[in-house]
Amino acid sequence: MAVIARRISHLGTENAFKLGDDIQRCLDRGMDVIRFNLGAPDFRSAPHLNRVASDALDAGRSGYCDPAGILPFRQAIAAHVTRTRGVEAGPDRVVVTPGAKPPIGYTLQTYVDEGDEVIYPSPGFPIYESWVRFVGAVPVPLHLSDDRDFAFNADDLSTLITERTKLIILCSPSNPTGGVLSRDELAGIAALIRERCRPDIRIYSDEIYEQILFDGLEHESIVSHPGMEERTVLASGHSKGFAMTGWRLGWAVLPTAEEAAVFKRININIMSCVPPFLQEAGVAAYEDPASAGVVRAMVDEFERRRDWIVPALNAVPGVRCRTPKGAFYVFPDVSRMCESLGVGEAYAALPAGARSRTTPAGMLQMFLLYRYGVATMDRASFGRIGAEGQDFLRLSIANSMDDIRRGVARIGAAAEDAAGFAGFVAEEAARGDEGLFA
Numbered sequence: 001m002a003v004i005a006r007r008i009s010h011l012g013t014e015n016a017f018k019l020g021d022d023i024q025r026c027l028d029r030g031m032d033v034i035r036f037n038l039g040a041p042d043f044r045s046a047p048h049l050n051r052v053a054s055d056a057l058d059a060g061r062s063g064y065c066d067p068a069g070i071l072p073f074r075q076a077i078a079a080h081v082t083r084t085r086g087v088e089a090g091p092d093r094v095v096v097t098p099g100a101k102p103p104i105g106y107t108l109q110t111y112v113d114e115g116d117e118v119i120y121p122s123p124g125f126p127i128y129e130s131w132v133r134f135v136g137a138v139p140v141p142l143h144l145s146d147d148r149d150f151a152f153n154a155d156d157l158s159t160l161i162t163e164r165t166k167l168i169i170l171c172s173p174s175n176p177t178g179g180v181l182s183r184d185e186l187a188g189i190a191a192l193i194r195e196r197c198r199p200d201i202r203i204y205s206d207e208i209y210e211q212i213l214f215d216g217l218e219h220e221s222i223v224s225h226p227g228m229e230e231r232t233v234l235a236s237g238h239s240k241g242f243a244m245t246g247w248r249l250g251w252a253v254l255p256t257a258e259e260a261a262v263f264k265r266i267n268i269n270i271m272s273c274v275p276p277f278l279q280e281a282g283v284a285a286y287e288d289p290a291s292a293g294v295v296r297a298m299v300d301e302f303e304r305r306r307d308w309i310v311p312a313l314n315a316v317p318g319v320r321c322r323t324p325k326g327a328f329y330v331f332p333d334v335s336r337m338c339e340s341l342g343v344g345e346a347y348a349a350l351p352a353g354a355r356s357r358t359t360p361a362g363m364l365q366m367f368l369l370y371r372y373g374v375a376t377m378d379r380a381s382f383g384r385i386g387a388e389g390q391d392f393l394r395l396s397i398a399n400s401m402d403d404i405r406r407g408v409a410r411i412g413a414a415a416e417d418a419a420g421f422a423g424f425v426a427e428e429a430a431r432g433d434e435g436l437f438a
């Protein structure tokens with residue numbers, strides 16, 4: 001009998017957290033590391049929200065609360081959804097979760113049986129693929145391409161829907177691409193779902209970046225289209241738009257109160273409740289008029305950084321970067337940079353086992369980190385299936401302009417350093433089993 005149960009071998013991870021060990025190793029060597037890997041705004045949570053939580057603590061509201069979430073917060077979420085998506089979801093359909101990540105696993109556990117097919121965007125948030133495998137479902141990646149700005153339409157989705165499809169995951173604005181689905185694209189997707197999917201098929205709409213849109217775009221949701229509210233699990237929260245990642249405030253709006261009761265039951269089984277004093281600040285985020293200006297200032301700053309970094313990256317030899325419309329990431333194609341550095345040859349020369357654990361973009365990622373002090377994320381970190389031959393990196397612009405400038409300059413220097421790359425690979429090979437590409 002093994003110590004660890006077999007099912008755990010199917011559980012994936014999020015490399016943005018895993019890369020922390022490599023970054024620490026670089027810091028321990030005295031390097032200065034620019035963290036383009038981070039998925040958290042480099043802003044603090046707003047003082048007016050901090051104050052609400054600390055006042056609630058001082059007032060003694062520090063015990064357990066309703067496992068579905070305190071009523072005022074569920075009401076505030078329902079009102080926010082009505083305001084922004086035009087659907088009337090009462091608080092009995094809302095469940096508060098510790099961040100927007102848990103509803104992904106809750107959804108897979110609630111709706112998907114072994115052998116069911118789940119369609120999800122790739123590249124996409126890695127936790128989708130992780131949970132699909134964990135519940136024994138069949139992963140059906142919907143591949144997004146940069147020449148279409150990482151958007152997709154009903155025709156792309158249509159070819160993937162079968163009799164066995166049980167869940168379709170959407171994410172807009174997207175991590176890692178910054179791609180945004182337009183109202184027309186969503187209308188086409190909704191029409192296709194109405195036509196081709198049984199009523200028991202669920203849509204999971206991950207809208208955690210709903211506030212972070214550029215070029216004057218407004219957030220659009222599948223749930224606003226006819227027939228979608230009764231099939232969609234809509235998830236979002238406070239991590240990104242309100243810069244509250246560590247607070248762990250997220251929520252889901254379920255198609256029915258019965259389905260919300262299932263999510264509540266999962267909450268009860270795992271963590272009882274989200275701390276009530278944090279939820280009080282969650283209410284204020286939606287209701288205090290001071291919030292809008294704080295969010296606007298942050299989004300404007302992300303847009304300013306985007307406008308600087310996209311042309312700067314495109315000026316680096318071998319890099320092609322699209323202009324994201326939302327979230328706070330850029331996702332450049334670095335295949336020509338890999339070519340000129342000889343990354344493909346170095347990858348091909350690795351033993352088969354080592355090749356299966358990395359990718360050419362993964363080798364470039366390590367070179368940038370260990371030799372140039374720039375932490376990025378490779379394409380395979382956002383869904384492994386079908387990632388072969390796609391050399392992309394994700395860079396987060398949740399960094400100061402100064403760090404962004406220094407980071408891009410370092411990437412530019414690395415792009416000209418084929419000898420440095422060859423030396424790096426040789427050094428790692430000489431470290432045998434300890435090497436990065438062993």
Ligand code: PLP
Pocket residue numbers: 039098099100101102125171174175206208237238239240245248249250
């Ligand atoms: N969904 C997407 C697309 C994300 O990028 C993230 C965080 O990076 C999450 C969900 C999880 O958000 P939270 O930190 O609120 O759990």
